Amino acid sequence: MLIGQIRQSLSGYYDIDVEGITYRTRARGNFRKKGETPLVGDWVEFKADNQTEGYILKIRERKNILVRPPVANIDYAIVVTACKEPNFSANLLDRQLVMLEKNGIIPLLFFSKSDLLSDEELKQMNQIVANYQKIYNCQLASLNSVITLLNNIQNRVIVVMGQTGAGKSTLLNNLKPELKLETGEVSKALSRGKHTTRKTTLLPILENLIADTPGFSSFDILDVKKEELAKYFPDFQSYASGCKFRSCIHLNEPGCNVKAAVNNGEIAKTRYENYQQFQKELSNQRVKYRK
Ligand SMILES: Nc1nc2c(ncn2[C@@H]2O[C@H](COP(=O)(O)OP(=O)(O)OP(=O)(O)O)[C@@H](O)[C@H]2O)c(=O)[nH]1
């Protein structure tokens, strides 16, 4: 029996790395029966008589899983968000941040394509970035901040995630030109719903493993309870303890300190509006669930 990490998954084959040697394997039917799917990033026990015909026996316990992108055991996420083409969406960004918080994954926000903005738009975008900077590590289109992160960590699993056409593959190519990852023209990708990156592969870059992942156009908040959602908004935390009721979920309760902080501008209004919208969605999910 061998032990290794899945570095790539494609059409039912899993490429497993064991100290630099790659074994191509499949998952036997027993996984399907259990409803389990091996994921990139998984540590697995497997059998292989040669490098091309192995099969996976067991998936080791996971630290975390993201459904989108489908990767396991993630330490960091570089969230790539375009300032333009596709248009900036705080809503889509906040959704991703909620799921990262839930899974204990540290985000680095990378805002791409600021070169496409007019002076006026750039001013607005700088303000938006400054608001996120109060909560997360981020800058406008700064390859340096990505390099700094990577130089400060080792043997970590990092996913590059974000909307279709946001510039994920471009960022990785800039980081390591030898990768020559395929990039796509946005107008075509968005209008046809075509994604340039279709598979998820963990690539060794600067002492770490980084996954370029397929982009998405929508993003669901999954497996989060209404009562816990606020926990995944770090900017709400210091205020939540000042709410009148301990069970306050910051919607309509009297004496809500989070709402007070929104009203006096200490919490960004868009963050709170997204919070309200996500709460609504979670209520609907629950109703669906009961039926
Ligand atoms: N002007 C400008 N264009 C960029 C920038 N970053 C990426 N692009 C362009 O945006 C398009 C999409 O970039 P990709 O890197 O393929 O985007 P992606 O996020 O990997 O897309 P998917 O793989 O489909 O999810 C390409 O035409 C890039 O050349 C940028 O900073 N400025």
Ligand SMILES: [Zn+2]
């Ligand atoms: Zn409250």
